[in-house]
Amino acid sequence: MLNSSYSYIIVGAGSAGCVLANKLSEDLRSSVLIIEAGGSEDESELMHIPFLSGALQATKHDWAFRTIPQKYACFNMQGKECTWPRGRVLGGSSSINYMHHIRGSRHDFDGWAKEGADGWSYKDVLPYFIKSEDMQIPSLQNSPYHGIGGPLIVSDSKATPLSDKVYRRGMQEMGYDVVDCNGETQIGFCPGQETTKNRERWSTAKAFLRPAMIRPNLHVATNSYVSKIMIKDKKAVGVSMIRNNVKHVIKAEKEVIISAGAINSPKILMLSGIGPKEHLESLGIPLVADLPVGENLEDHINVHMLFRDNTSSAFSPSAISFLKYSLLKSGPLGKTHIEGSAFLKDDDSLLPYAQLSFYSVSGFPSMDEGFIKTLNLDPEVLQRMYDASKNSSIKAGGTFIALCTLLHPKSRGKIRLRSDDPFDSPLIDPKYLDHPDDMKMLLKGIKQLLQLANTTAFRSVGASPLDPYDEYFYPPCKDLPYEADEYWICRVKYNLLAMYHTTSTCRMGAATDNTAVVDPQLRVRGVRDLRIVDASVMRHVPSGNPNAPTIMIAEKAADMIREIDSVKHIREKTANL
Incomplete structure (x- = not known):
């Protein structure tokens, strides 16, 4: 049974929402309701197994x-439509992601502050x-950049000999240092860090929400679909939601906090009349606040490559491993099995421009219905992949996967409503490769990845790039010279993959910034008692996986909301880092 009102209503039990629910319910004088459209993370055994993301x-x-x-990407997908998985479950995307723990560069956050996001510099967020x-x-437990005793477990992701023997040594031969990319500097090879505990996924549902659910002042509503924020006289007063096919209106005494993610947060805001005036008027939605909701969408993009491995060290699932x-x-x-990342720096920028990720998994995916749905691959392309998997040159040895990710694309996409029906999925246009510089920088990273094949470390396992793609996977590209830019431009357009690192659709900014939806305290402009706390408020997509920065944002937002400083001693300790 739900109460008719709560002090705080949190919409979305994802990476940010679970953190907020924990922190705000620490004050037993306040009541907290967190609403999740999906169900429990315990409904699926697969969700707890790290390898099966x-x-x-x-x-x-x-x-x-x-x-x-x-227009310029996803040519191998049905209808040129990329898939965008997002968690619909307690823990949100932290319950279905690949658990790679990367905070981003210190220069990301200093850049946010310089652009008007006061209070979000590196020294503020660390x-x-x-x-x-x-x-x-163990080697990081005494680092001033890391914590011990917090709820989020961070473990070593080393799983095979390839981590040290090939990836680390190869990057060192290329002139890169071995670093803790969540420490003093990000540039170099970073041995993998992952959010797992005792060989299980450690989502924000497990780390933050479950321990708090014993508190009588915290209620969790699963399978509950928020359709609208209730706004009266420019003030958020509650939410309307559907639960068990029944409409409920729940009132908020203090604040409504939207933590539904960079796709659903702008969707809910626009359904509630907060967004671009012309777009809302075209759908007949009464305007509450004319704001650039859904604009400035940023996402990482990547290209993956197979490498031969004559040691067959990479993991290939078997019945024994499941047993x-x-x-x-x-x-x-x-x-x-994401055993490390390398962050590549361009001389003209403080930020890395590309991330190379090393994934020690062997072989091609099987040709099954699940894989077709996962990537929305054109069936003809999938058949070619299946044919390639039977190629004798592949079967003769093992393989592993390396990915090249463009970290700071200049292309900007947008989220729009499909209709005024809250159950319609939104229109998502990331505009991949819309800016010509994105292809140039991605090619630069690809060339660095190809150079790894010439290192002694990679040659020691016969790890030359493996491209059955020419004949089977990329017929439009097969007649182009392999090392020429034209080949790789063709290949990128056909097989570019989204990283599902969507951010910035409700970005924060100064009062004079007409691109901002929220102020640096994450309050929605022009609407009182309404705040957004998730990846949508980031100024820009960070240099790496955004799950850790999203958790940080929620930790900081909780202090803002409660107006307390619970990290004063840590600030003093890290003031000079």
């Missing part, structure tokens, strides 16, 4: 969004990263 996509725990047809963390990697995990919770299924 991909198996959670296109299930009931995934919103399973798709973009509109892209204490909140530290506060969340319980670092399990080991189910009986003893041991074996390779307990690791993500």
Whole structure:
């Protein structure tokens, strides 16, 4: 049973919402309701197994969004529509992601502050990263950049000999240092860090929400779909939601906090009359506040490449590995197998321009219905992949996967409503490769990845790039010279993949910034008692996976909301870092 009103209503139990629910319910004088459209993370055994993240996509725990047809990318997808998985479950995307723990560069946050996001510089946010963390990697436990005893468990992702023997040594041969990319500097090779505990996924549902659910002042409403923010006289007074096919209106005594993510947060705002005036008027939605909601969408994009491995060290799932995990919770299924990342720096920028990620998994995916749904691949393309997997040159040895990710694309997309029906999925247009510089910088990173094949470390396992793609996967590109830009431009357009790192659709900014939806305290402009706390408020997509920065934002927002400073001692300790 739900109350008719609460002090705080949090919409979305994802990476940010679970943190907020924990922190705001610490004050037993306040009542907190957190509303989640999906169900419990305990409904799926697969959700707890680190290696099986991909198996959670296109299930009931995934919103399973798709973009509109892209002009310059996703040519191998049906209708040129990229898939965009997002968690629809307690923990949100932290319950279905690949658990790679990357905070971003210190220069990301200093850049936010310079653009008018006062209070979000690196020195301001570092204490909140530290506060969340319980670092399990012995070599990092005494680092002033890491925390011990926080709710978020961070573990070593090393799973195979490739981590040290090939990836680390190869990057060192290329002139890069081995670094803790969540420490003093991000540039270099970073051994993998992942949010797992005892070989299980450690989502924000497990880390933050579950421990708080014993408090009598915290209520959790699952399978509850928020359709609108209730606004009266420019003040958020509650929400309207559908639960068990019944409409409920729940009032908020203090604040409504939207933490539905960079896709659903702008959707809910626009349905409530907060967004671009012309767009809302075209759908007959009464205007409450004319704001650039849904604009400035940023996302990482990547291209993946197979490398031969004559040691067959990369993991290939088997019946034995599943049996080991189910009986003893041991074996390779307990690791993500993302064994490290390398951050590449351009001389003209403080920020890295590309991230190389090394994924120690062997072989091609099987040709099954689940994989078709996961990537929305054209069936003809999928058949070519299946044919390639039977190619004798591949079967003769193992493979592993390397990804090149463009970290700071200049292309900007947008989110729009499809209709005024709250159950319609939004229109998502990331405009991938719309800016010509994005292709140039992605090619630069690809060339660095190809150079790794010439290092002694990569050659020691026969790790030359493996391209059955020419014949099977990319017929339009096969007649182009392999090392020429034209080939790679063709290949990128056909096989570019989204990283699902969507941000900035409700970005924060100064009062004079007409691109901002919220102020630096994350309050929605022109509407009282309404705040947004999730990845949508980021000024720009950070240099790396955004789950850790999203958790940081929620930690900091909780202090703003409660007007307390719970990290004063950490601030003093890290003042000179």
